[in-house]
Amino acid sequence: MTEIASGPSSSRAGGRPEAIKAVPVRHYWRWVSGVIVLLIAFAAVDTVATAPQMHWQYVWQYLFGALILDGITLTLELTVAAMVIGIVLGVVLAVMRLSPNPVTSTISWFYIWFFRGTPVLVQIFFWFNLAIILPYLGVGIPFTHIGVSASTNKLITPVMAAILGLGLNEAAYMAEIVRAGIISVEHGQTEAAQALGMTRLQVTRRIVLPQAMRVILPPTGNETISMLKTTSLAFVASVPELFTRADQIASSTFEVVELLFVASIWYLFLTSILTAGQYYLERYFARGAQRELPPTPLQRFRRLLFTWHAAPPLPPDVMPSLGEHR
Amino acid sequence: MAGGAMVKAEEVHKSFGRLEVLRGINLEVQPKEVMCVIGPSGSGKSTFLRCINHLEKIDAGRLYVDGELVGYQQRGNKLYELPDREVCRKRSEIGMVFQRFNLFPHMTALQNVAEAPLHVKGESRAAAEARARKLLERVGLADKVDVYPNQLSGGQQQRVAIARALAMQPKLMLFDEPTSALDPELVGEVLDAMRGLAEDGMTMIVVTHEMGFAREVGDTLVFMDGGVIVESGTPREVLANPRHERTKLFLSKVL
Numbered sequence: 136m137t138e139i140a141s142g143p144s145s146s147r148a149g150g151r152p153e154a155i156k157a158v159p160v161r162h163y164w165r166w167v168s169g170v171i172v173l174l175i176a177f178a179a180v181d182t183v184a185t186a187p188q189m190h191w192q193y194v195w196q197y198l199f200g201a202l203i204l205d206g207i208t209l210t211l212e213l214t215v216a217a218m219v220i221g222i223v224l225g226v227v228l229a230v231m232r233l234s235p236n237p238v239t240s241t242i243s244w245f246y247i248w249f250f251r252g253t254p255v256l257v258q259i260f261f262w263f264n265l266a267i268i269l270p271y272l273g274v275g276i277p278f279t280h281i282g283v284s285a286s287t288n289k290l291i292t293p294v295m296a297a298i299l300g301l302g303l304n305e306a307a308y309m310a311e312i313v314r315a316g317i318i319s320v321e322h323g324q325t326e327a328a329q330a331l332g333m334t335r336l337q338v339t340r341r342i343v344l345p346q347a348m349r350v351i352l353p354p355t356g357n358e359t360i361s362m363l364k365t366t367s368l369a370f371v372a373s374v375p376e377l378f379t380r381a382d383q384i385a386s387s388t389f390e391v392v393e394l395l396f397v398a399s400i401w402y403l404f405l406t407s408i409l410t411a412g413q414y415y416l417e418r419y420f421a422r423g424a425q426r427e428l429p430p431t432p433l434q435r436f437r438r439l440l441f442t443w444h445a446a447p448p449l450p451p452d453v454m455p456s457l458g459e460h461r
Numbered sequence: 462m463a464g465g466a467m468v469k470a471e472e473v474h475k476s477f478g479r480l481e482v483l484r485g486i487n488l489e490v491q492p493k494e495v496m497c498v499i500g501p502s503g504s505g506k507s508t509f510l511r512c513i514n515h516l517e518k519i520d521a522g523r524l525y526v527d528g529e530l531v532g533y534q535q536r537g538n539k540l541y542e543l544p545d546r547e548v549c550r551k552r553s554e555i556g557m558v559f560q561r562f563n564l565f566p567h568m569t570a571l572q573n574v575a576e577a578p579l580h581v582k583g584e585s586r587a588a589a590e591a592r593a594r595k596l597l598e599r600v601g602l603a604d605k606v607d608v609y610p611n612q613l614s615g616g617q618q619q620r621v622a623i624a625r626a627l628a629m630q631p632k633l634m635l636f637d638e639p640t641s642a643l644d645p646e647l648v649g650e651v652l653d654a655m656r657g658l659a660e661d662g663m664t665m666i667v668v669t670h671e672m673g674f675a676r677e678v679g680d681t682l683v684f685m686d687g688g689v690i691v692e693s694g695t696p697r698e699v700l701a702n703p704r705h706e707r708t709k710l711f712l713s714k715v716l
């Protein structure tokens with residue numbers, strides 16, 4: 136060690152050699168291809184933007200119109216309601232599917248088989264038209280007249296039909312996502328928890344599911360983003376959500392493409408917000424799994440701005456050897 | 462029926478499908494005794510520990526912990542399987558430490574240790590955390606209370622795992638090769654923690670390849686091979702004068 140410190144290459148008294156200052160590799164082709172892509176994109180946008188029959192003033196006019204804003208509220212409500220049903224029921228179905236009890240696992244298998252195997256559009260339409268075959272719905276004790284019932288049309292409103300169709304279908308997909316997450320947790324975890332005397336339910340709820348979240352969350356984010364757009368299928372039940380509203384306006388004003396743009400701008404805006412939200416949720420559930428949390432979108436943006444050429448710098452408190460990401 | 466023994470095995474058999482892993486285990490562990498178990502890989506050591514802790518069901522024979530039958534209830538001449546709730550209660554009275562630590566990675570050291578007292582025993586948070594802190598201090602980790610397992614060395618993780626098992630105030634501790642996954646320089650700190658436990662009078666069954674530990678801390682040493690106990694005695698006897706060929710062969714390889 137002392138030889139190095141007194142060697143000719145180290146100029147400082149501390150014995151630490153000078154930090155390397157090298158000319159970074161220049162990526163000329165990145166610049167060239169980047170410019171080409173930008174040109175093509177500009178041409179495409181320009182073609183649409185200057186299309187002779189495209190009335191942009193209508194796009195801006197309807198973008199914040201009261202009808203459209205009402206539609207957005209309903210779209211968001213449908214998304215939340217369907218995802219809540221999907222996630223809660225999905226977790227239950229996944230736990231049932233993995234249960235050693237053959238009755239519960241078969242029920243779950245059958246549910247997933249049925250709801251994944253039929254189109255969600257058909258399911259929404261089915262709930263919407265339920266009143267045709269069952270004018271009254273009720274609960275009661277079989278083979279007696281004890282119970283309560285109500286008109287199907289009152290119970291299953293169009294919004295309800297959409298929520299049921301979307302939510303019950305989503306549960307089947309969520310069940311598979313949750314199941315994959317549960318299976319990904321190492322068996323030793325279950326064993327250690329059982330050895331402490333935890334019940335099956337406690338092991339699932341306190342040990343397995345929190346760890347499964349890391350695997351469950353990214354696809355659930357995808358599902359939510361996808362759901363936000365799939366709510367437009369509520370159109371078939373005449374639910375006045377964003378797309379239905381855009382379509383209604385278009386059919387009275389004949390500004391069809393303009394209103395498709397209005398709807399698309401809003402869908403894009405909303406899915407972008409969800410994408411950012413997903414990022415922060417994933418960071419939360421990565422605690423204990425990674426030594427250093429991944430940067431937030433904001434941190435990444437800042438890093439990109441200030442280190443255009445060089446590799447991103449390591450945070451000051453993290454040693455290079457600890458920088459491993461799983 | 463089982464006298465005062467903490468663990469008593471009579472002709473314990475266990476098969477996985479066609480593979481007979483335990484083929485008649487007989488042994489007794491007295492309260493406060495430290496029994497070390499050695500034997501080649503695949504001889505059924507882990508399976509036997511797992512049977513004691515109800516993680517596996519035995520097929521034949523009788524296994525008692527603290528005088529109570531493991532896994533079953535005897536009423537008259539008939540055996541009845543224990544309901545899940547009873548199994549959980551019995552497991553909670555036995556501590557187990559695994560080769561791969563199996564700490565809960567989403568919880569800090571303190572949360573790992575306080576988890577079972579809080580949610581299995583239903584203790585108050587204050588009481589559970591206070592004892593968790595004491596236990597972590599006892600295994601030399603007072604400064605690692607709020608750290609997640611992946612920021613701890615293997616030796617530190619295993620000591621948290623020991624504290625976690627102790628938090629349930631078990632009457633029996635099972636160790637399944639607790640130092641086998643550790644770098645050599647970290648083995649000592651875990652063995653020290655175990656030695657301390659033994660000195661405090663804990664009843665322990667330790668599957669290990671650390672002959673030094675077995676000789677110093679163990680009251681009895683058992684050599685298992687092919688699902689049976691080939692030889693047992695005081696560690697000094699067995700290590701110095703093995704009587705069976707298979708024991709000699711095994712010891713010549715590991716010593």
Ligand SMILES: Nc1ncnc2c1ncn2[C@@H]1O[C@H](COP(=O)(O)OP(=O)(O)O)[C@@H](O)[C@H]1O
Pocket residue numbers: 477480482500501502503504505506507508509
């Ligand atoms: N759950 C299981 N299913 C099938 N075979 C198993 C299972 N657990 C252990 N075994 C088998 O039982 C034998 C004994 O295993 P084990 O008790 O782990 O031995 P040891 O701990 O002495 O190395 C091995 O052959 C192993 O493959």
Ligand SMILES: [Mg+2]
Pocket residue numbers: 506507508637638
């Ligand atoms: Mg083993």
